[in-house]
Amino acid sequence: MRARRKEIEDIVSGGLATNGLAAAGWFRIEPGDLPSDTHASFAGAPALLVGNRGGAMWRAFSAASGHGDGRETPLDRWTARVMGETGARLHLPHAMLFPFGATLWPFQRWARRAMGIGPSPLGILIHPQFGLWHALRAAIVFPGVDIKPPRLEPVAHPCERCDDKPCLSACPVGAFDAQGFAVAACREYLRRSDRDPDCMDRGCAARAACPIGREWRYDEDQVRFHMESFGG
Ligand code: B12
Ligand code: SF4
Ligand code: SF4
Known part of the structure; x- marks a missing residue:
């Protein structure tokens, strides 16, 4: 199946903007990224990384009803909900992966590939604009969909x-x-x-x-x- 990168980005960015999240870049899942052969169909699939920068996500999350409900991991549950709502608008086969939960997906490795950024001495990836004040929230994988991730422009490493x-x-x-x-x-x-x-x-x-x-x-x-x- 063929799909246009720009159309997907517009749907994802439109759905996420009010939640302070943003499409952060495309990458391809490599076989070595898969923690087990359970997800073998993801090997070679294109994926779109989603992240947050600065305080916009916090403001949206704090205003949402899930925050402060006394149950565990409110930010993770909120993220899964808003990403699920965004995914429903895509009308393309996809899987939503998260940097939390039972499967340990290599999100920092993916961010290096999708955004071209590198690690700070603290372990957190540093971005030339957002510094250490950004994080990764989800990856939308499109198994069987023909999308070519763009070539990355060189990115400065502030450290x-x-x-x-x-x-x-x-x-x-x-x-x-x-x-x-x-x-x-x-x-x-x-x-x-x-x-x-x-x-x-x-x-x-x-x-x-x-x-x-x-x-x-x-x-x-x-x-x-x-x-x-x-x-x-
Ligand atoms: C386990 C984990 C931790 C562990 C151990 C980190 C470690 N030594 O690897 C602990 C609990 C210590 C930790 C702490 C923090 N973490 Co953490 N953590 C993770 C998690 C869930 C898995 C990392 C992993 O093992 N990956 C497995 C390997 C296979 O994947 P990888 O991408 O190839 O792994 C890379 C990392 O392990 C990294 N790394 C190596 N040493 C360290 C040390 C630190 C402190 C970090 C952050 C990363 C890091 O290098 C690897 C190669 O690129 C990720 C989410 C995820 N699923 O990726 C978040 C993640 C790495 N953590 C993150 C953050 C922000 C933190 C904290 C700053 C949280 C906070 N308080 O705000 C703290 C740092 C402590 C502090 N004083 O503030 C962010 C980093 C975002 C970024 N810009 O890079 C991530 C990606 C979560 C997210 N939602 O964005 N974390
Ligand atoms: S939170 Fe940061 S500065 Fe404080 S003790 Fe931990 S590593 Fe050190
Ligand atoms: S830019 Fe300097 S202070 Fe900031 S993380 Fe890199 S080495 Fe540390």
Whole structure:
């Protein structure tokens, strides 16, 4: 089956704009991306990545009824709902994949392929415009549909020109070094009663130290929500 990339992008972007989500780029699923042969039909299929940048998604999500209903993973449930509504408008065979849930899909690998961006020393992918203030929310896979992902233009990697790397010295427990991210040290600090009101209340100090895309920084409610889901 043939389909036009632009038409799909318009339907997806139209459906998602009011929810603060956006089409982030096309990529092709490679056989090595599949965690098991259960999804073999996805190998070679084109896919559209969906993400959020800055605080727009948070404002839409906070206003939605699912937030604060006391049940677990409200953002994941909201994302699945709005993506399901968008998918219903596509009238094309597709599968909706998420960066949460039982299957561990390699979303960062896909973002590198779809957007051309690279990792920061913190593990989070850095975008030349949005800095560290963007994330990945879904991938719409089109098995059996003939769509050619566009060729990527080269994308600047801000960390290559950042000599001081303030992100690496801002963490109060030195959780980031050449070995990667010491998750246990970070979580232990977040649970300490004598910690500064930083990190949990204002968001990861290492992430906040990055000068790129500061105007896209999440507001306090949003960072607190993410930090509580991560370390609370
Ligand atoms: C497991 C996981 C974690 C684990 C371990 C991370 C790790 N060492 O891999 C923990 C719980 C520590 C974690 C933490 C965070 N995570 Co996380 N995490 C994931 C998850 C669910 C799977 C990653 C994975 O294992 N993939 C499997 C392999 C096969 O896929 P991959 O793409 O090839 O894997 C890459 C990552 O593992 C990455 N990586 C390696 N080391 C680290 C370290 C960190 C901190 C991160 C974020 C990534 C990372 O490199 C791999 C090669 O590209 C992804 C969602 C997803 N499904 O991809 C989110 C994801 C990577 N996390 C994300 C984020 C934002 C965070 C937090 C910043 C959350 C927050 N608090 O806001 C924190 C960082 C801690 C902090 N102090 O703030 C984002 C990153 C977005 C981006 N711009 O790149 C993702 C993509 C989720 C999303 N919805 O967008 N995370
Ligand atoms: S502070 Fe510099 S090295 Fe660290 S993430 Fe930002 S641009 Fe990259
Ligand atoms: S949340 Fe705080 S303790 Fe954890 S890595 Fe970030 S700066 Fe370090």
